[in-house]
Amino acid sequence: KAGVTQTPRYLIKTRGQQVTLSCSPISGHRSVSWYQQTPGQGLQFLFEYFSETQRNKGNFPGRFSGRQFSNSRSEMNVSTLELGDSALYLCASSVGQGTDTQYFGPGTRLTVL
Amino acid sequence: QKEVEQDPGPLSVPEGAIVSLNCTYSNSAFQYFMWYRQYSRKGPELLMYTYSSGNKEDGRFTAQVDKSSKYISLFIRDSQPSDSATYLCAMGSSGAGSYQLTFGKGTKLSVIP
Numbered sequence: 001k002a003g004v005t006q007t008p009r010y011l012i013k014t015r016g017q018q019v020t021l022s023c024s025p026i027s028g029h030r031s032v033s034w035y036q037q038t039p040g041q042g043l044q045f046l047f048e049y050f051s052e053t054q055r056n057k058g059n060f061p062g063r064f065s066g067r068q069f070s071n072s073r074s075e076m077n078v079s080t081l082e083l084g085d086s087a088l089y090l091c092a093s094s095v096g097q098g099t100d101t102q103y104f105g106p107g108t109r110l111t112v113l
Numbered sequence: 114q115k116e117v118e119q120d121p122g123p124l125s126v127p128e129g130a131i132v133s134l135n136c137t138y139s140n141s142a143f144q145y146f147m148w149y150r151q152y153s154r155k156g157p158e159l160l161m162y163t164y165s166s167g168n169k170e171d172g173r174f175t176a177q178v179d180k181s182s183k184y185i186s187l188f189i190r191d192s193q194p195s196d197s198a199t200y201l202c203a204m205g206s207s208g209a210g211s212y213q214l215t216f217g218k219g220t221k222l223s224v225i226p
Contacts, residue, residue: 035216041218042201042217043214043216043219045214090156092214102214104157105156106156107156
């Protein structure tokens with residue numbers, strides 16, 4: 001079975017721009033979670049989607065948003081980029097129950113200049 | 114106090130040594146516990162998943178959970194240079210706030226040949 005895929009793998013943007021990242025979950029997985037990883041804060045939860053509905057949201061500003069499509073693929077969007085948004089953005093998929101194992105993709109490394 | 118505390122290291126050991134990695138947590142709602150391994154420039158890879166207090170063994174890896182002390186450990190026996198990575202503990206609950214994992218900041222391990 002193919003793993004979680006994320007595109008693009010690397011991205012360079014400038015302050016004020018917006019960016020869209022994409023995640024394709026493992027086949028049969030209906031839940032997609034997004035995390036931000038930085039050296040200072042570690043891995044922090046952004047939000048989780050299941051059947052196109054956001055079930056849970058972390059403590060991030062409204063500039064961070066996401067959505068999920070009927071095929072379970074998910075996108076996250078960051079508007080008005082700030083230097084502090086430079087991070088590795090990780091997507092994880094699971095079958096969908098609360099205690100399910102989450103499987104991570106390789107991440108998208110975003111650099112904001 | 115952070116919900117999950119993990120010593121960032123770095124930890125350097127000789128090949129063949131037994132490695133002990135630990136996390137403490139403060140949230141009594143956490144019910145399931147995971148250890149992930151993350152190589153440089155890769156996404157986290159699940160190593161161990163436990164749901165109850167006690168020990169769980171898988172090959173050279175043993176996960177230990179003590180819910181009364183809010184303390185979890187990962188032991189690596191006969192450590193190999195290929196074990197050099199960052200190890201992340203993660204925790205989740207099945208009630209409100211489920212569908213998200215809370216991570217420690219990770220311990221960077223180097224196994225020296």
